[in-house]
Amino acid sequence: MTMDPAEVELLAGTLRKTMAGASGPALDAALAELGWPELLAECPEVAIPTVFRLLGETGAHAPLLNDVVLNAAGLPLGGAPVLPYAGGGWVVWERTGDGGPSEVLDGELPLRSVPAGSPVPLAAGRRALGWWLVGSGRAMLALARTHALDRVQFGRPLAAFQAVRHRLAETLVALEGAEATLVAAADDSFAALLAKAAAGQAALTAARHCQQVLGGIGFTAEHPLHRHVRRALVLDGLLGSSRELTREAGALLRAAGSAPRLVHL
Secondary structure (H helix, E strand, O other), rough: OOOHHHHHHHHHEEEEEHHHHOOOOHHHHHHHHOOOOHHHHHHHHHHHHHHHHHHHHHHOOHHHHHHHHHHHOOOOOOOEEEEHHHHHHHEOOOOOOOOOOOOOOOOOOOEEEOOOOOOOOOOHHHHHHHHHHHHHHHHHHOOOOOOOOEEEEEEEEEHHHHHHHHHHHHHHHHHHHHHHHHHOOOOOHHHHHHHHHHHHHHHHHHHHHHHHHHHHHHHHOOHHHHHHHHHHHHHHHHHOHHHHHHHHHHHHHHHOOOOOOOOOO
8 A cells, every 4th residue: 555645644634633632542542443553554654654753743642652563563453562661661551541640751641560571573663653752852843943933032032042043953953863764764673773762862852952942931831842851751761762772783783793784875
C-alpha cells in the first residue's frame, strides 16, 4: 500500500483534529476506528512518522507504542508488552489508563514499573519514539517562537535579541538533524538506535532553550510548555535514553572495529 502526498496530508489533518479532541484510552479507541491497526500493518512508513509526530505536536497521548512493538514482533495488536526503560528499569504502558498514577515522571501517562520482561524488538519502537520526541520538540519551539515575537522588553520584541535568536536557531537545527536521522533509519536496528538518541537529545535541547526563552512563565502550570518538557523527559527514557544509547552505539562500534555506512550520499 502506498499513499501520495495529498493522501498523507489529508490523513494528517484528520489525525490532528482527532488528537485535539481526545487523549489516552479515548484517543486509542478513536484511532482504532479510523483504521490505525490496518494502516500500521499495511503502510508503517507513513503510519509511524505521521501519527507519532502529531502526538508530539498536539501533546496528546495513546498507547500506540505497544502496537508498534507488537507489530514488529509479529504478535496481535491490543496488548501491553513490557518495555525497557532508562537505568535498567522496565515499564508497561497501560491501555486502559486505570493503572494509577505514573511511576516514572509524567502523571498523565499510565506507565507502571514492573519486573524485568522478555526482550522485544526495539528498532521500530525507537523510530516511533523518535518521531514523537521530534514532534514534542517542535511544539516547544512553536511556543517559544510565539512568545519571542509577542513579548516586548526594553521597547523591542524579544525576538530582536541575538541571544534569543541563537537559542531558537540551535533548537531548530537539532530538530531538523534528528528528523533527518529518523528518515534515514529505515529498518536498520543500529540506525534506529542512533536516530532515537538524536531525537532524544534534540528534544532535551528544545526543552532547555525554549525554557530559557520563555523565562518564568515557562515554569508555571498555566503555560503548556511544562507538559511538553515532562513528556520529552519520559519518552527519552523509554527504550533507552539518549545518553545510554550513545554509549551503546560507541560500544558496538568499538567491538566491530569499524563504522557502517548508514546513508549513501
